[in-house]
Amino acid sequence: MDLRSNVDTLIDRFKDGDKMALAKAMTLVENGASELVDRIKSEKNMKSESEPWIIGITGAPGVGKSTLIDKLIDPFSTDNKRVFVFAVDPTSKLSGGAILGDRVRMQRYATNDNVFIRSVATRGSNGGVSYHLIDMIDLALAFGYDIVIVETVGAGQIDLDIFDISDTTVLVLMPEQGDGIQTYKAGMTEMADIFVINKADKRGADKMVEQLRVMMSTRAVRKWQSPILKVISTENVGIDILVKELKRHRRYLLSSKKIKDRERLRKLMKVKGNMLAKFEASLSKTLEGLSNEELDSLNRHEMYIRILKNFLDGKEGEDECQ
Amino acid sequence: MKRKLRVLIAKPGLDGHDRGAKVVAHALKDAGIEVIYTGLRQTPLQIVNTAIQEDVDVIGLSILSGAHMRLFPEIMKLLKEKKTAGILVFAGGVIPEDDIPKLNEIGIQHVFTPGTPTDEVVSFLKNKFPDRV
Ligand SMILES: Nc1nc2c(ncn2[C@@H]2O[C@H](COP(=O)(O)OP(=O)(O)O)[C@@H](O)[C@H]2O)c(=O)[nH]1
């Protein structure tokens, strides 16, 4: 029997803590079945004593994000926390396929009951994360994971980005990285809660710290001053301090009530992501369905009306999950 | 919108390199498939747990070390125990012709022998999942 086509059984098994049911629910939701999240949340008693914590780890390919997360899982899971990792990688624009290889660096946890790793392709979205990622995060939390870590290549436009999704975002850099921090959009360094200079075993780490400090000094004084940490992920150096700083940021969010702002932003982004996915699918269908004659004869306005009408009728681009 | 095909490319055993597995992974990606890659030296339990977490439709096992007759049955047994009904398993790497019938018998749908062009792997999957690739 395919659990994916038997939603009642799927939900029952999800409530019983069956990981296979969680994985299959993730697939459904990733393909647009957002209602499933609402159903599960309404039926399952959510653990209310602990606030969720969503940590974003972002940075260019190769800076060591996956290696860093591998080292981060340990201190969190020995804290008796259950950790869920989403490893997001880009979908090839050309083929629509993807190679999702982040978990190579974390495979020692494949047999750890308190750790669940799921690879996610960005698919249609251009914001560096998948449209349905927030729904998937909600599933992980509903299942009982305490900490969700999201790895993403933060190359997306600031459209639907990791900063909107995470409570705490870590920007990972490394020495001798291209043109250094200048390559990052101002927004990106503006928004990072913690900077990690990874591969601090390589030359140029101190210079990079210095560059960042200079940059930070021009930014308005805030309650939270984003720390700059040197880390060597491969040798587990600096991880303890990073964990301390992560927890300090978390306390700051909780005490300043900023955590509620982040939650609100996340809810907004979820609606936005769902809508964008549905609209994009509908739009493509409508465009494909236009004849050459229509393309020449319809004016802009008529075209828009056609697109919106098809979208509202919901006939086109309906998400199909089987 | 069709559900994207998800394929796990896994390397069981003590092989020292994974060039072949990576070539296949790239070919599948170019065919529009989402490929999850495990890296080297995976135990049967790691592979099966990964397949469950990633909810893959297919597992491709790549092996060079000659330990397939020991490791593949273990993997198939675990898949059965964990009731992962419906995952299609294929294999490739250095596997003698003589072993293939035995492997088919334990549920490995297809074994690609060394030198198989990657196109063949792609068309094999296209055949099995006509509306998904
Ligand atoms: N020298 C050095 N190499 C590292 C360090 N952290 C990660 N690496 C290496 O950098 C490469 C890319 O790491 P990965 O975690 O896959 O990067 P990601 O693409 O950002 O996830 C791998 O070969 C790692 O072993 C570090 O602290 N020092």
Ligand SMILES: [Mg+2]
């Ligand atoms: Mg990575």
